[in-house]
Amino acid sequence: MDHMASSGAGAETVEALMARGAAFLGSRYAILGGAMSWVSERNLVAALSNAGAFGVIACGAMMPERLAEEIEATKRLTSQPFGVNLITMHPRLLELVRVSLDAGVGHIVFAGGIPPGAAIKAAKEGGAKVICFAPALALAKKLVRSGADALVIEGSEAGGHIGPVSLTVLAQEILPYMRDVPVFVAGGIGRGEMLLSYLRMGAAGAQLGTRFVCAVESIAHPNFKKAFIRGAARDALPTTQLDPEFPVIPVRALQNAGGRRFIEHQADVIRRFRAGELTKESAQLDIEHFWAGALRRAVIDGDVENGSVMAGQSVGLVTREQPAAEIIEELLQQARVALMEMQARV
Numbered sequence: 429m430d431h432m433a434s435s436g437a438g439a440e441t442v443e444a445l446m447a448r449g450a451a452f453l454g455s456r457y458a459i460l461g462g463a464m465s466w467v468s469e470r471n472l473v474a475a476l477s478n479a480g481a482f483g484v485i486a487c488g489a490m491m492p493e494r495l496a497e498e499i500e501a502t503k504r505l506t507s508q509p510f511g512v513n514l515i516t517m518h519p520r521l522l523e524l525v526r527v528s529l530d531a532g533v534g535h536i537v538f539a540g541g542i543p544p545g546a547a548i549k550a551a552k553e554g555g556a557k558v559i560c561f562a563p564a565l566a567l568a569k570k571l572v573r574s575g576a577d578a579l580v581i582e583g584s585e586a587g588g589h590i591g592p593v594s595l596t597v598l599a600q601e602i603l604p605y606m607r608d609v610p611v612f613v614a615g616g617i618g619r620g621e622m623l624l625s626y627l628r629m630g631a632a633g634a635q636l637g638t639r640f641v642c643a644v645e646s647i648a649h650p651n652f653k654k655a656f657i658r659g660a661a662r663d664a665l666p667t668t669q670l671d672p673e674f675p676v677i678p679v680r681a682l683q684n685a686g687g688r689r690f691i692e693h694q695a696d697v698i699r700r701f702r703a704g705e706l707t708k709e710s711a712q713l714d715i716e717h718f719w720a721g722a723l724r725r726a727v728i729d730g731d732v733e734n735g736s737v738m739a740g741q742s743v744g745l746v747t748r749e750q751p752a753a754e755i756i757e758e759l760l761q762q763a764r765v766a767l768m769e770m771q772a773r774v
């Protein structure tokens with residue numbers, strides 16, 4: 429039976445709508461704490477898992493030894509399941525998979541591109557479940573054929589590196605046609621009502637990032653948290669690209685002096701290229717290197733003027749610092765109330 433046909437039956441609960449996703453993750457709620465480089469380390473990951481959600485460590489550029497240490501430290505803070513997010517272009521990807529498996533991590537999220545077959549195979553043979561990002565329906569199907577056990581569809585509302593399509597559209601393109609594996613939605617979700625509506629469309633659960641940055645347990649610098657509390661949706665914009673000949677990777681972040689300097693930097697590099705002072709390759713590299721280390725500068729050092737303050741559009745819904753468990757309960761409560769109101773109307 430189409431699960432949507434049961435609406436109005438009165439028996440539908442938020443927990444029931446989340447059952448498939450929660451069973452897949454092994455957590456109480458089908459809510460993933462989206463991995464955020466520098467932010468999603470032991471403290472936030474453990475706090476989210478302890479609160480019934482599913483924390484995910486952001487491996488980022490960590491080397492295998494550092495990742496092993498982070499996993500062990502997280503295990504000391506929680507007995508609940510959590511995952512590891514690995515960036516596919518990491519030069520030691522297979523070793524990172526091995527380290528995660530050796531530590532007993534049950535779920536590996538591959539981000540930043542289509543994962544190599546060998547990495548998916550190694551993860552699955554080691555007993556882990558594989559979660560991949562699907563940017564379109566055709567790729568979603570291909571990823572499932574390649575062994576993905578679950579998918580995340582992330583809309584352009586999200587913080588950090590983004591694709592071009594909003595979750596509103598991705599969800600319509602993918603959710604009705606992809607029922608073989610659980611699909612988690614991400615991007616722009618900051619309240620329970622929104623979570624509920626995607627669950628009722630067939631999503632197995634949701635992945636949130638921005639909403640968790642100001643958790644009390646998050647180690648993000650107070651300046652970083654303050655920028656989130658002050659920030660409005662309209663301040664979280666994708667990187668500006670000056671010239672189609674020199675593509676920049678779109679990243680959604682709060683506007684600051686660094687972003688303005690990046691535009692000037694592109695203009696300067698392109699001028700030097702046109703004047704014959706730089707080759708095309710070195711000009712492109714020069715543009716790409718501008719943001720190196722910039723997220724760390726903002727998250728850890730607190731330099732929110734020059735660093736990269738990656739944030740999604742839901743930043744406008746972040747109004748104060750709160751314990752992770754309170755954020756999770758708030759989301760759940762909003763979803764429950766919205767569902768009850770909906771049921772009362774029929």
Ligand SMILES: Cc1cc2nc3c(=O)[nH]c(=O)nc-3n(C[C@H](O)[C@H](O)[C@H](O)COP(=O)(O)O)c2cc1C
Binds near residue numbers: 461465582587737
């Ligand atoms: C500060 C920040 C850093 C992020 N870093 C990563 C990362 O390292 N790897 C990744 O797969 N996603 C990263 N993301 C995306 C999140 O995992 C998540 O998918 C996204 O935040 C969901 O959208 P939302 O911000 O609208 O909730 C990052 C997001 C933010 C805000």
